[in-house]
Amino acid sequence: MSEAIKFLEPRKNVMSRRRAIIEDLADLLPPECLVHEPRELVPFETDAFVAYRRLPLAVALPKTTEQVAAVMKYCHRYGVPVVPRGAGTSLSGGAIPQEDAVVLGLSKMSRILDVDPANRTATVQAGVTNLSISDAVSPEGFFYAPDPSSQLACTIGGNIGMNSGGAHCLKYGVTTNNLLGVKMVLVDGTVIDLGGKHLDAAGYDLLGLVCGSEGQLGIVTEATVRLIAKPEGARPVLFGFDTSEQAGACVADVIGSGIIPVAIEFMDKPAIEICEAFAHAGYPLDVGALLIIEVEGSEAEMDAMLKSIVEIANRHDVKTVRESQSATEAALIWKGRKSAFGATGRIADYICMDGTVPLGKLSYVLEKTSEIVERFGLRVANVFHAGDGNMHPLILFNANDPEDAARAEEAGNEILKLCVDVGGCLTGEHGVGIEKRDLMRHQYSDTDLNQQMAVRAAFDADWLLNPSKVFPIEGRPAA
Amino acid sequence: MTLIPNTETDAAYVIRNAAAQGTTLAVCGGDTRSGFGNAVAFEDVLSSRGLSGIVDYDPAEMVMTVKTGTPVTEVEAALAANRQMMAFEPMDHRGIMGTTGEPTIGGVFAANASGPRRFVAGAARDSLLGIRFVNGRGEIIRAGGRVMKNVTGLDLVKLLAGSHGTLGFLTEVTFRVLPVPETAETIVISNLDDAAAARAMAVSMALSVEVSGAAHLPQTVRSRFLGGQLPEGEATVLRLEGLKASVAVRSEKLTSEMSRFGPVSRLGPDDSRRLWQEVRDVTPYAGMPKKPLWRVSIAPSAGHQLVAALRLEAGIDAFYDWQGGLVWMQMEADPEAELLRRYVRGLGGGHATLVRAPERLRLATPAFEPQGDAVAALSARIKLKLDPAGIFSPGKMAGV
Numbered sequence: 070m071s072e073a074i075k076f077l078e079p080r081k082n083v084m085s086r087r088r089a090i091i092e093d094l095a096d097l098l099p100p101e102c103l104v105h106e107p108r109e110l111v112p113f114e115t116d117a118f119v120a121y122r123r124l125p126l127a128v129a130l131p132k133t134t135e136q137v138a139a140v141m142k143y144c145h146r147y148g149v150p151v152v153p154r155g156a157g158t159s160l161s162g163g164a165i166p167q168e169d170a171v172v173l174g175l176s177k178m179s180r181i182l183d184v185d186p187a188n189r190t191a192t193v194q195a196g197v198t199n200l201s202i203s204d205a206v207s208p209e210g211f212f213y214a215p216d217p218s219s220q221l222a223c224t225i226g227g228n229i230g231m232n233s234g235g236a237h238c239l240k241y242g243v244t245t246n247n248l249l250g251v252k253m254v255l256v257d258g259t260v261i262d263l264g265g266k267h268l269d270a271a272g273y274d275l276l277g278l279v280c281g282s283e284g285q286l287g288i289v290t291e292a293t294v295r296l297i298a299k300p301e302g303a304r305p306v307l308f309g310f311d312t313s314e315q316a317g318a319c320v321a322d323v324i325g326s327g328i329i330p331v332a333i334e335f336m337d338k339p340a341i342e343i344c345e346a347f348a349h350a351g352y353p354l355d356v357g358a359l360l361i362i363e364v365e366g367s368e369a370e371m372d373a374m375l376k377s378i379v380e381i382a383n384r385h386d387v388k389t390v391r392e393s394q395s396a397t398e399a400a401l402i403w404k405g406r407k408s409a410f411g412a413t414g415r416i417a418d419y420i421c422m423d424g425t426v427p428l429g430k431l432s433y434v435l436e437k438t439s440e441i442v443e444r445f446g447l448r449v450a451n452v453f454h455a456g457d458g459n460m461h462p463l464i465l466f467n468a469n470d471p472e473d474a475a476r477a478e479e480a481g482n483e484i485l486k487l488c489v490d491v492g493g494c495l496t497g498e499h500g501v502g503i504e505k506r507d508l509m510r511h512q513y514s515d516t517d518l519n520q521q522m523a524v525r526a527a528f529d530a531d532w533l534l535n536p537s538k539v540f541p542i543e544g545r546p547a548a
Numbered sequence: 549m550t551l552i553p554n555t556e557t558d559a560a561y562v563i564r565n566a567a568a569q570g571t572t573l574a575v576c577g578g579d580t581r582s583g584f585g586n587a588v589a590f591e592d593v594l595s596s597r598g599l600s601g602i603v604d605y606d607p608a609e610m611v612m613t614v615k616t617g618t619p620v621t622e623v624e625a626a627l628a629a630n631r632q633m634m635a636f637e638p639m640d641h642r643g644i645m646g647t648t649g650e651p652t653i654g655g656v657f658a659a660n661a662s663g664p665r666r667f668v669a670g671a672a673r674d675s676l677l678g679i680r681f682v683n684g685r686g687e688i689i690r691a692g693g694r695v696m697k698n699v700t701g702l703d704l705v706k707l708l709a710g711s712h713g714t715l716g717f718l719t720e721v722t723f724r725v726l727p728v729p730e731t732a733e734t735i736v737i738s739n740l741d742d743a744a745a746a747r748a749m750a751v752s753m754a755l756s757v758e759v760s761g762a763a764h765l766p767q768t769v770r771s772r773f774l775g776g777q778l779p780e781g782e783a784t785v786l787r788l789e790g791l792k793a794s795v796a797v798r799s800e801k802l803t804s805e806m807s808r809f810g811p812v813s814r815l816g817p818d819d820s821r822r823l824w825q826e827v828r829d830v831t832p833y834a835g836m837p838k839k840p841l842w843r844v845s846i847a848p849s850a851g852h853q854l855v856a857a858l859r860l861e862a863g864i865d866a867f868y869d870w871q872g873g874l875v876w877m878q879m880e881a882d883p884e885a886e887l888l889r890r891y892v893r894g895l896g897g898g899h900a901t902l903v904r905a906p907e908r909l910r911l912a913t914p915a916f917e918p919q920g921d922a923v924a925a926l927s928a929r930i931k932l933k934l935d936p937a938g939i940f941s942p943g944k945m946a947g948v
Contacts, residue, residue, distance in 0.1 A: 232699040245706070272919055
């Protein structure tokens with residue numbers, strides 16, 4: 070287990086009252102909604118950022134907003150930290166608990182409450198998985214656009230916490246652009262509604278502030294999201310290049326030409342090999358870099374767009390162009406891409422970076438990333454959302470070797486600083502969590518961060534909500 | 549006194565002084581929305597006019613950084629030269645507000661002013677990637693950045709968008725732009741009543757034809773669009789944009805689906821452009837300063853129900869944008885705020901903003917939708933965190 074990233078010291082007044090707190094929580098929740106035996110707490114000790122683990126004090130798994138409110142009211146009164154959790158798929162440690170915290174898991178709140186085709190909205194409980202929204206509205210001809218790779222498992226509550234993206238966000242935007250409203254429990258147990266089936270805020274855009282706030286402003290229990298009519302057709306096309314530089318330059322030219330495909334995904338050679346071995350998606354193995362470009366619409370539209378894209382790719386000496394010939398082939402192409410992290414996990418331990426860079430800097434950052442990782446004596450696979458500059462270098466290492474793990478973390482930090490230095494940011498869609506918390510001062514001045522923390526304090530003055538995350542622990546203003 | 553700082557540093561200095569002395573400031577750009585919001589008690593005016601110019605624009609990256617006092621026309625001209633645009637179609641308030649100033653880009657984002665494409669392409673706040681602003685302590689704050697995907701820290705960008713200058717003085721904005729579609733056309737379905745129009749628009753949005761504008765113009769306003777050239781009767785208008793080949797295919801599909809609702813005709817690119825600009829700027833209700841004007845955001849299927857219910861009790865005229873979810877409503881005499889807001893709540897919620905009214909009525913009516921106690925208290929706490937001395941446009945947005 071890594072130790073480089075510190076957590077807040079457990080609150081003594083909470084730790085000493087552990088038994089009493091569990092007994093009190095048992096009065097607030099049905100027995101099946103409270104977990105406190107150490108053995109049963111283990112599944113909650115980490116998320117997908119597995120290098121760090123902490124056993125929580127207890128886990129509450131409420132079934133209703135009222136139960137969430139009761140737990141929050143209690144924890145607020147007694148100063149007990151609360152760590153919200155969806156499916157625990159966070160890659161940045163956003164759901165990792167701490168010893169003095171109650172984990173508030175939303176997994177039992179997984180009902181779809183309302184599908185409204187006339188208004189193109191769905192209202193769901195926070196524990197509903199991302200993919201099940203699209204599944205539920207598919208018969209009506211709609212889908213929910215943000216599609217993180219973990220969409221089979223991850224919950225809409227978690228998506229809101231991290232303002233999740235996905236491959237198809239290039240055209241449709243990320244969670245914040247597709248979220249219309251939430252029901253949310255504030256730190257003191259007050260329940261508020263923000264937004265609804267209408268657009269824009271009556272006053273300050275609190276919904277925009279809450280989305281991406283990593284569970285630090287309140288507990289979202291329900292969400293209303295925007296639905297989009299399914300396109301007539303969609304076609305992913307593979308473009309193979311000799312080098313990553315050529316592929317990167319091609320991406321910038323496609324976007325610059327005014328064509329906005331639904332998705333432009335990038336894989337370098339190591340990523341192609343890993344994904345092909347896992348998914349047998351038919352990726353070309355004789356190329357140095359691969360783009361998956363997806364266009365959608367009618368046959369005529371897709372043909373017209375692809376013609377322009379192929380012309381641009383030819384200018385960058387594209388080596389292979391392969392269109393999917395059937396729905397099965399198209400599904401395989403996406404399966405390969407979306408299983409990239411899982412497939413990588415089969416061959417090595419890895420940490421996944423999430424910096425975003427301006428499109429013009431893609432090639433440069435790719436080249437520098439390789440240099441950095443090589444300097445640390447490690448390997449890297451790149452698979453990411455190129456159309457919006459959101460990079461995902463996977464740094465491969467051996468978790469059983471503490472020095473290797475420390476080197477991987479250091480290399481990752483250097484890459485993220487590079488992203489910031491070229492005009493980008495630390496995280497595009499995974500969130501800051503604990504992983505990037507101590508890099509925040511590289512992106513923001515103290516004044517900037519203090520302003521963010523001051524606004525945070527308007528919601529949670531006592532740092533009870535997910536307190537070890539996002540903001541560097543040193544230099545926090547006193548509560 | 550009007551303070552017109554020429555640099556961000558000067559702005560910070562001016563604001564620090566004002567905070568120290570407790571001098572209240574009315575924050576403004578081009579003053580084209582003066583009269584919007586609740587009346588502000590202020591001592592000095594703080595204008596962004598001195599902060600002007602495009603700082604950075606790389607068409608290939610589709611991102612532009614501009615100082616906030618820059619005229620919208622200058623931004624649009626630079627974008628047009630590269631066949632790009634602001635996808636959210638910022639509306640021009642001068643007609644309905646009866647003002648004459650020059651709209652600024654800072655004002656657009658401070659008001660989150662969006663037009664017809666908003667319901668599919670997002671609002672001004674969705675295009676806004678990064679900001680620089682001076683808070684009420686006189687500190688210069690940077691939030692967001694210049695990349696599309698960014699979840700690094702709290703999203704103060706969204707918070708400041710639409711805050712009407714009450715949380716900070718915006719000095720620089722970075723926003724995403726999009727290519728201008730190769731062509732545009734509009735399908736007109738005639739003679740639908742409001743309820744039938746709502747159904748037709750909902751059907752059109754469920755088709756895979758990517759409608760980018762959906763408005764219903766009842767008989768009372770129809771003649772005020774395109775110089776009266778729209779076909780007789782009510783007009784339900786649906787816009788298609790994109791590559792020529794693609795629009796042709798989608799137009800055929802949409803026409804065939806809509807024919808079962810009523811007679812369908814078609815507007816070409818030039819008429820289409822003009823029509824949607826008139827919808828955007830609420831042309832039918834321009835030049836009538838005495839009549840109260842509401843902007844209601846509600847679930848699209850509830851818009852016409854709201855109008856039908858109100859019509860029984862008050863003298864109103866209305867037309868619809870955003871598939872029926874944006875209702876522009878002009879009252880004959882009294883704003884009828886309580887009645888209107890009660891119906892909005894009864895129809896599933898939303899918000900009604902009093903955009904225009906004679907001074908006497910304006911002072912007596914909360915311009916923004918009153919919020920529940922908990923949300924109002926949160927908003928007030930947030931205001932204190934950004935503007936502890938309460939110097940920025942006090943009172944403009946209700947309790948804050």
